[in-house]
Amino acid sequence: MKTTQLTDIRKIEVGQASEPGLISDTDVLIRVGVVGVCGSDIHYYEWGRIGDQVIDFPFTIGHEFAGTVEQTGSLVTRVKPGDRIAVDPSVACGHCDQCKQGRPHTCRNNKFLGCPGQLSGSLKEKIVMPEENCFPLPDNLTLEEGALSEPLxxxxxxxxxxxxxxxxxxxxxxxxxxxxxxxxxxxxxxxxxxxxxxxxxxxxxxxxxxxxxxxxxxxxxxxxxxxxxxxxxxxxxxxxxxxxxxxxxxxxxxxxxxxxxxxxxxxxxxxxxxxxxxxxxxxxxxxxVRRQNDTVQETLDLMASGRIKARSMVTHRFTLDQTPQAFDLVANYRDGVMKAMVQND
Ligand SMILES: [Zn+2]
Ligand SMILES: [Zn+2]
Structure with missing residues (x-):
């Protein structure tokens, strides 16, 4: 499958990687549909780090995404193959004190997509995520809106x-x-x-x-x-x-x-x-504010009911092959860019 990698400061390369497979019975294999370029991705692109989180090149970044379920582990009940989903990029351990107190966003063992030393990012064709991170998209929302649900x-x-x-x-x-x-x-x-x-x-x-x-x-x-x-x-x-x-x-x-x-x-x-x-x-x-806690579903509901209209946030669209151009545009704030989307098709 196609993948992108940050190989140096301000350098993204498009290449090939082997397809990921399901590891746990609660895993979901997702065909990535669209990935939003986030300001935090730009921090890694421009400086190779956010605070003490330093990238070890090469590394795949990207975390704001929506896609389509391709395959599910035997215990998965939230989604099924063919479902369009928004994905919460934050994977919590579920058993530390923070998780038990309902604070998975400050989980002691939190792993976030596209963060160095944690999980490889979503700027690629396919990715595996735990089912609890998968949120079925209401029918009237596009994949792009699904990806926008992350910053929203x-x-x-x-x-x-x-x-x-x-x-x-x-x-x-x-x-x-x-x-x-x-x-x-x-x-x-x-x-x-x-x-x-x-x-x-x-x-x-x-x-x-x-x-x-x-x-x-x-x-x-x-x-x-x-x-x-x-x-x-x-x-x-x-x-x-x-x-x-x-x-x-x-x-x-x-x-x-x-x-x-x-x-x-x-x-x-x-x-x-x-x-x-x-x-x-x-x-x-x-x-x-540390990212978000338990607001993904409410965001999707507000979007589906029309109380949040976010489509106008997307100002630019690129293909996966054009990921380097997308980052160049966003990092330099060119052409009135607000949100650039990278589409995988
Ligand atoms: Zn983001
Ligand atoms: Zn935890």
Whole structure:
């Protein structure tokens, strides 16, 4: 079968590998249909690492995917051959303290697709996953929407962790696919106004099209003053979705006393800081978001019912052979790219 491999910094090669087989009775062999290129994949592509997770080349990345079931182990009941499925790329052990406390996303033995030292990624023709990671796709959703359910489930989890209530006003700093996922989930949960910043104009335009109350580009203008002028009592929740120190500083200025800041972005640095006095005087709650927990099915349901409309997130499509071009485009933020999809056909 065809596979892709990251063979060096900024170098992806397309080649051949032997087909994976079922190992456990609860395994599912999946024909990969479409894979979304994620910001975390780009971290590995550009720097070969996220924090202390360092790639040992060659390695296959990719984790946002949907596909079709080809074969199932004898004990599998959730799916059957021919089913179209979305896949949760996070494999938990099921027996550590975290798993037992209902926190499989912080499982002590967690293995995530396309993470070095864990599991080989999904940018290939076929892959094997445990059945509990497989979610049958509602009939009215496309495979692409199935792949989008991965970042969207993170957005939905961030919104749930923030305690967002109907009528609240929010800030979203960074409007890439994760920022947009937060936006769509917050909309489904009844937010009132959203204030959005990003350094890329096409992304701000997309935010305005979605209905953002006000947008600002930190490279060209002040973000805090116009948002505060429009919302003098400040924002209930601010979601940091770009991993940028400047955005975290702005979040502390923008949030109202007693408000919450959700850290959803992945910073390119290992440490960052915040103004302790501002944070203390406002009694701000800072919440870290680790991917998602138990929000995949709810995300699929919200998409199937039309309460989350995410199709417009996909701006570019490539074949598996064109994976290098897809990464080059996304890493360089070219051509107004939001989400690039790699299709396996
Ligand atoms: Zn992702
Ligand atoms: Zn565990």
């Amino acid at each position: 489930s993170i957005g939905l989890y961030a919104v749930k962790q923030s305690g967002l209530q109907k009528g609240m006003n929010i800030g979203i700093l960074g409007y890439g696919p994760i920022g947009m996922s937060v936006y769509l989930a917050a909309q489904a949960y009844g937010m009132d106004k959203a204030y959005v910043s990003d350094k890329l104009e096409p992304r701000l335009e997309m935010a305005r099209m979605q209905g953002a109350a006000l947008t600002a580009n930190p490279d060209r203008e002040d973000v805090v003053a116009p948002f505060q002028e429009a919302e003098p009592s400040q924002l209930d929740v601010v979601y940091e979705c770009c991993g940028d120190q400047q955005a975290l500083d702005q979040a502390i200025d923008l949030v109202k006393p007693g408000g919450r800041i959700l850290i959803v972005g992945i910073p390119p640095v290992d440490r960052w800081g915040f103004d302790v006095n501002k944070g203390r005087r406002k009694e701000v709650t800072l919440i870290n």
